Amino acid sequence: MMQVCVVGLGYIGLPTAAMLASRGHEVIGCDINPRTLRMVGAGQASFQEPDLQMLLSAAVQTGRLRVQATPAEAECYILAVPTPFGPGKQPDLSFVEAATDAIAPLLRRGAVVILESTAPVGATEAVTARLAAARPDLRFPRHGEEDAEAEIRVAHCPERILPGSMLRELVANDRIIGGVTEACARAALRLYESFVTGQCYLTDCRTAEFVKLIENSYRDVNIAFANELSLIGDRLGVDVWRAIELANRHPRVAILQPGAGVGGHCIAVDPWFLVAAVPETARLIRAAREVNDAKPDWVAERILRHAARFRDPVVACFGLAYKPDVDDLRESPSVAIAERLARQGNLTLLVVEPHVAALPPALAGLDNVTLVDMATACREADIIAFLVGHKPFRRLDLQGLLGKVVVDAIGLMR
Ligand SMILES: NC(=O)c1ccc[n+]([C@@H]2O[C@H](COP(=O)([O-])OP(=O)(O)OC[C@H]3O[C@@H](n4cnc5c(N)ncnc54)[C@H](O)[C@@H]3O)[C@@H](O)[C@H]2O)c1
Numbered sequence: 001m002m003q004v005c006v007v008g009l010g011y012i013g014l015p016t017a018a019m020l021a022s023r024g025h026e027v028i029g030c031d032i033n034p035r036t037l038r039m040v041g042a043g044q045a046s047f048q049e050p051d052l053q054m055l056l057s058a059a060v061q062t063g064r065l066r067v068q069a070t071p072a073e074a075e076c077y078i079l080a081v082p083t084p085f086g087p088g089k090q091p092d093l094s095f096v097e098a099a100t101d102a103i104a105p106l107l108r109r110g111a112v113v114i115l116e117s118t119a120p121v122g123a124t125e126a127v128t129a130r131l132a133a134a135r136p137d138l139r140f141p142r143h144g145e146e147d148a149e150a151e152i153r154v155a156h157c158p159e160r161i162l163p164g165s166m167l168r169e170l171v172a173n174d175r176i177i178g179g180v181t182e183a184c185a186r187a188a189l190r191l192y193e194s195f196v197t198g199q200c201y202l203t204d205c206r207t208a209e210f211v212k213l214i215e216n217s218y219r220d221v222n223i224a225f226a227n228e229l230s231l232i233g234d235r236l237g238v239d240v241w242r243a244i245e246l247a248n249r250h251p252r253v254a255i256l257q258p259g260a261g262v263g264g265h266c267i268a269v270d271p272w273f274l275v276a277a278v279p280e281t282a283r284l285i286r287a288a289r290e291v292n293d294a295k296p297d298w299v300a301e302r303i304l305r306h307a308a309r310f311r312d313p314v315v316a317c318f319g320l321a322y323k324p325d326v327d328d329l330r331e332s333p334s335v336a337i338a339e340r341l342a343r344q345g346n347l348t349l350l351v352v353e354p355h356v357a358a359l360p361p362a363l364a365g366l367d368n369v370t371l372v373d374m375a376t377a378c379r380e381a382d383i384i385a386f387l388v389g390h391k392p393f394r395r396l397d398l399q400g401l402l403g404k405v406v407v408d409a410i411g412l413m414r
Pocket residue numbers: 007008009010011012013030031032033036080081082083095098099102116117118119159160161162163265266
């Protein structure tokens with residue numbers, strides 16, 4: 001068993017910390033957000049995720065998971081801090097740099113540092129170089145140069161868990177572990193072997209970084225294809241859902257479903273890291289991002305066109321989360337659609353989002369927006385817009401919507 005310090009207790013760090021504690025590791029979780037620290041310290045999950053609450057309560061009660069505002073000395077460090085993009089869609093590594101600076105003084109000989117945050121190619125080497133600059137007393141590995149004398153091991157192990165199935169996938173998914181050197185990858189493997197039942201594949205850190213970015217770019221490009229088809233189908237008067245269903249009867253075709261756009265902190269962000277690295281070459285990846293980013297406006301336009309036919313239109317948006325059955329509203333296309341409607345249209349906006357108790361900041365200050373339940377929305381709205389395929393929406397009695405205008409961005413009515 002190891003002492004592990006998990007830096008960043010968000011959607012990735014918290015389940016990882018709780019899982020490690022459940023396997024007997026001694027875990028210190030640290031976060032700069034006081035609310036997160038308060039909640040997690042009291043054994044309270046700071047977001048909804050099946051089984052997380054149970055695992056976390058046990059981890060905190062047994063004392064295997066403790067939290068504090070700054071990192072603690074440990075044998076292994078996992079960095080799970082945000083990696084958003086900044087101005088010009090350039091990767092913003094400031095959180096990774098701050099976390100790196102925070103652990104640097106604590107490193108002792110033999111420590112393993114694992115970057116779990118999704119990062120541009122070269123980031124793990126940059127972390128290593130930053131640590132080396134801060135700790136000239138320790139010998140650090142260099143990419144591609146096996147060095148038996150290196151005293152610190154650094155690796156990148158990107159996360160690919162699916163919100164809603166995080167704990168199951170944390171254990172069952174295959175992992176890619178990319179070391180700055182092979183010895184680094186092997187050192188990181190020892191930790192993952194303690195809870196992963198999937199295969200762990202060892203490689204170098206650059207490849208591991210690239211693998212994560214191309215996984216999410218693959219998803220983005222394929223979703224963009226479906227979203228583009230929805231626009232083309234609309235112009236040509238073809239039901240895109242039926243067309244995709246029929247096309248997928250081809251043994252080598254598997255088109256995804258169109259939606260309201262692409263959100264979350266992964267698929268909507270990570271492809272930009274490739275575009276930023278090689279803008280003149282990553283043309284398809286950029287086009288896909290642009291297609292997906294344009295979809296919320298297209299959906300909003302359609303709703304506004306319908307709304308223009310009413311005197312005092314009441315519009316109900318079903319769903320704010322960036323994907324079905326989660327409470328995560330980050331980068332959500334549905335929030336963007338709701339905000340655009342509320343700001344632009346002369347209308348009353350009802351929002352149904354069973355996974356949140358209050359409107360997000362983008363909508364909270366707007367007088368014409370109210371968070372309501374499904375029944376109220378169905379009763380009072382002239383226009384119903386399905387934006388997210390949450391399970392309760394799928395169980396809705398569609399008979400109750402007779403006489404309403406329905407804008408179905410996600411194929412829920414099919
Ligand atoms: N959420 C996902 O489904 C998912 C999936 C795969 C990969 N990732 C990647 O994992 C990384 C983390 O994502 P997330 O969704 O957990 O983000 P998050 O915003 O939910 O959590 C990050 C946490 O780090 C904390 N933090 C920021 N700077 C810190 C610092 N210097 N010291 C300590 N804590 C700090 C924040 O307060 C926050 O609680 C990102 O790179 C993301 O792209 C996320």
